[in-house]
Amino acid sequence: MMEIVIDILSWGFILAGVFFVFIGTLGMLRLPDFYTRLHAAGITDTMGMELLLIGMMLQAGWSLATVKLLMISLFIFFTSPTATHALANAANSVGLRPYGVPEKDLRRTSKEDV
Amino acid sequence: MMFAAAAAGLIIPMLMALARGLMGPTLYDRVLAGNSFGTKTVLLIAVLGFIGGRPDFLDIALLYALMNFVGTIAILKFFRYRNLGIAGETGNGNGDGGAA
Numbered sequence: 001m002m003e004i005v006i007d008i009l010s011w012g013f014i015l016a017g018v019f020f021v022f023i024g025t026l027g028m029l030r031l032p033d034f035y036t037r038l039h040a041a042g043i044t045d046t047m048g049m050e051l052l053l054i055g056m057m058l059q060a061g062w063s064l065a066t067v068k069l070l071m072i073s074l075f076i077f078f079t080s081p082t083a084t085h086a087l088a089n090a091a092n093s094v095g096l097r098p099y100g101v102p103e104k105d106l107r108r109t110s111k112e113d114v
Numbered sequence: 115m116m117f118a119a120a121a122a123g124l125i126i127p128m129l130m131a132l133a134r135g136l137m138g139p140t141l142y143d144r145v146l147a148g149n150s151f152g153t154k155t156v157l158l159i160a161v162l163g164f165i166g167g168r169p170d171f172l173d174i175a176l177l178y179a180l181m182n183f184v185g186t187i188a189i190l191k192f193f194r195y196r197n198l199g200i201a202g203e204t205g206n207g208n209g210d211g212g213a214a
Contacts, residue, residue: 044153090193
């Protein structure tokens with residue numbers, strides 16, 4: 001009885017994780033601008049990754065594999081926003097501008113950015 | 115069965131991220147595609163470990179997650195400053211010190 005409940009739960013988590021990974025990557029392929037693509041890639045890195053790893057943790061049970069999965073999920077949970085921030089900061093500092101924002105609404109960081 | 119579906123559902127987004135990396139208009143699109151591809155690779159390695167019944171694969175996935183982050187930051191720093199820091203230099207790391 002307990003195995004069936006755990007199987008159904010982990011099926012749900014893994015299918016939801018695959019769905020979010022697919023949605024995030026579809027957004028990364030289809031959205032019009034670098035910053036919107038950055039937002040779509042964040043969906044893959046948080047929701048899809050966490051749901052997939054929780055599904056795998058349910059299958060692994062109480063073992064060393066669960067501890068390793070927890071470590072992977074913690075590392076990605078902290079490093080992915082850091083990498084995203086570094087990427088957005090680098091793109092902004094070389095003058096890549098957001099799509100669809102009027103020119104007068106952009107705060108300029110220096111004179112030669114115009 | 116469950117993990118085979120998860121592996122198939124990860125390989126298709128990996129190909130899509132690869133397509134974005136190949137046709138990305140700017141450098142930052144390509145770096146983003148590489149970072150996202152790496153995250154999906156970590157998940158695929160973990161799923162393959164469950165398919166084969168070998169939990170050792172999770173160690174490789176953990177190492178890959180660390181390498182992916184460090185690689186992304188290193189690529190960004192390299193394209194910003196054109197080097198990764200000069201050996202023996204103790205400045206702020208922007209690479210213009212010591213070159214005289």
